Amino acid sequence: MSEHVVAYGALQPRPDKVQTLSVSSSGIVGQVWIQIGQRVKKGQRLAEIILSPEAKMQYLQATNAVEYALQQLKRSKRMFEEKLATMADVENATKNLNDSQSTLNALLERNSAQPQETIFSPIDGIVTQLNLVRGQRVQSNDNAILIASENHIVARVGIEPEDVNRLKSNTSVIITPVFNDSVHVSSSISVINGMVNPSTRLVDALIDIPLSHAKNLVLGTPIVANFSLENYTSLAVPNSAILNDANGYFIFTLKDQIAHKIYVIKGSEEGKLVAISGDIHAGEKVVVLGNYILKEGMLTREEKL
Known part of the structure; x- marks a missing residue:
């Protein structure tokens, strides 16, 4: 058995094959072209986010900061050549320019330079979660869509x-x-x-x-x-031979055409057979038909199936 x-x-x-797509910048959901359960292709448009005025302002501020840092670096270099500034001043101006450029680059990666952001599918898959509704206000880094590899x-x-x-x-x-x-x-x-x-x-x-x-x-x-x-090896009987009551599972065996009720422990099933254990031995006759009307000691008539 x-x-x-x-x-x-x-x-x-x-x-590990589910991808989470987030909103890069705050704004309002303009269009949603998908629904939960839909199959999508790599590169397919999923949703459009109209950037908020605050996101646009952040981009303009970052652009201005880069321009200002660049002018400050040029000024520091000129003053250094005239011995009116130290090398530390030039290094600080260079650092400020690099920091400002990094901030601007991060905003460019988030499409903050554009009036809207379009979210595309990175893989062929199935949309398993959609957190966007047209007209909904969203914030930067909000989880928007889950796509699972099909x-x-x-x-x-x-x-x-x-x-x-x-x-x-x-x-x-x-x-x-x-x-x-x-x-x-x-x-x-x-x-x-x-x-x-x-x-x-x-x-x-x-x-x-x-x-x-x-x-x-x-x-x-x-x-x-x-x-x-x-x-494992076990005694087994046809599943039709097993009955149960308040005391557990039992079967009826026959000896000299007399029915005997024996309680057993039911094991696993294999096809039409069920493993059992208890006060029963291999070769004993077991009732498989009409057993539901039998009682202990009842006289029976045996018929071969």
């Missing part, structure tokens, strides 16, 4: 805390979409967290989805993960 651990979860973007997917599943020690980082697993059991993806655990998720009370685990399957799967799909543990 094969022992299994079953867990449920959903397909998510691989965390070909790098993981299954995030929740494992019962008592089962965590039975699993290892390389334990094999079969991933199956809940609503499409014809798809089976073979993989292994890549990460098992070391704490309980406070919202689910389960321990999260990540399972990489191979690229060959990732392109045919959709983010957010609910899945079931079947982890295969070590094989």
Whole structure:
């Protein structure tokens, strides 16, 4: 028999393949050309930010500061040649110019010289988060958009805390979409967290989805993960033989056509068989049909199936 651990979860973007796009300068959202869940191409326009007057003023101030620092450096050099200033004065003027130029360069990288900023997609991917609405006021460095690579997917599943020690980082697993059991993806655990998720009370685990399957799967799909543990030898009965009541699982065995109720411990399932342990031995006859009407000591009639 094969022992299994079953867990449920959903397909998510691989965390290290998600890119966060931020707003470079404060302003107002002018246009938004995308929506959550949309596939986008590298270089595609995503949104437009109209820069605020304050951002434009910062650019003008930085430009003026560079021009002033340049004039001061020229003046210090001239005075140094006339022996009216020291080398320290020239070095300070050079430093001021470099600092002012660095500030201006940073603003240029943020497109502060333009009346608007256009955000482009850096990769082919899927928009998983959108924090922009037309007319919304945004600030510099606000997180605007999350884009996940559509070909790098993981299954995030929740494992019962008592089962965590039975699993290892390389334990094999079969991933199956809940609503499409014809798809089976073979993989292994890549990460098992070391704490309980406070919202689910389960321990999260990540399972990489191979690229060959990732392109045919959709983010957010609910899945079931079947982890295969070590094989073991056990007595087994057809799953139709097992019943349960308030005291636990039980089966009926036959001896001289008399039914005997025996409580057992139920193990893992393999196909149509269920592993059991208890006061039972190999070769005993087990009732698999009509057992729900039997009682201890009841006389039965045996029929071969």
